[in-house]
Amino acid sequence: MTKSEKIAIGGDHGGFELKEFIKNHLEHQGYQVEDFGTYDKSSCDYPDFAYPVAKAVAEHKFDKGIVICGTGIGVSIVANKVKGVRCGLVHDCFSAKATRQHNDTNVLAMGERVVGKGLAQEIVDIWLHTEFEGGRHKKRVDKIKEVEKEN
Template sequence: MKVAIAADHGGYSLKEEIKKLLDELHISYEDFGCHCEDSVDYPDYALPVAERVASGEFTRGILVCGTGLGMSIAANKVKGIRCAVVHDCFSAKATREHNDTNIIALGGRVVGPGLAREIIRIWLETPFSGGRHQRRIDKISEIEKKYS
């Protein structure tokens, strides 16, 4: 597994904590910024992660902003991306099992580092269930094709 990770200023410190977890789990990653807490625009960081996950260069992506919402909205504009904002462990598991999400977005001002580590660990380890859920993913892909 290879992970693309990025954050804006609101998610910078949580991104740094998540990188420590990825190191502990021996998961390869590339950090697409930002690299400080100075104000930046989240779409500038969501886009390179989403493009590289959509292209297959990276297996998964992790995005962090103040709430996770802006990053998720920006990432979901890229064809092939299924990004969910997750702030609890149940949703982390469900969004992988049912939605086959390839990017997760977290809020650095919403989730503490301990919970974020658990959310990311669960999300990375949970496989897609397939079956009836694949039919739904296919329908999402059809919507994407219609509006691209």
């Protein structure tokens, strides 16, 4: 991913601090980042933030999206309901790489209560700099797209 590409980011109160940290990290690297909220730690509902991020990626308004809540589970479920989104819930560096190489994910989900800031930063950097391998993996991603057409 080139740093001129656009990244949408969002999360609920359980992911607020990590979202702010990752947003700052990306902006300092020169990425164009749009924050879809939340904008403070007040209790809120993760679908209100994960859905707009995923929708914006599916509509090609952004190249990639990052969604964060306490565990990453809720935001990943919501993001994967959006046709055209392949969201990977990632809490380690190996999965960050594999989800891009093998699944061509366009949205990354993480949990603030699961990963620390340092690991989250590594995960994001690996995920953004890893390309989809295609080949045998392309036919599998194409099958995911076929499933979407049926629903």
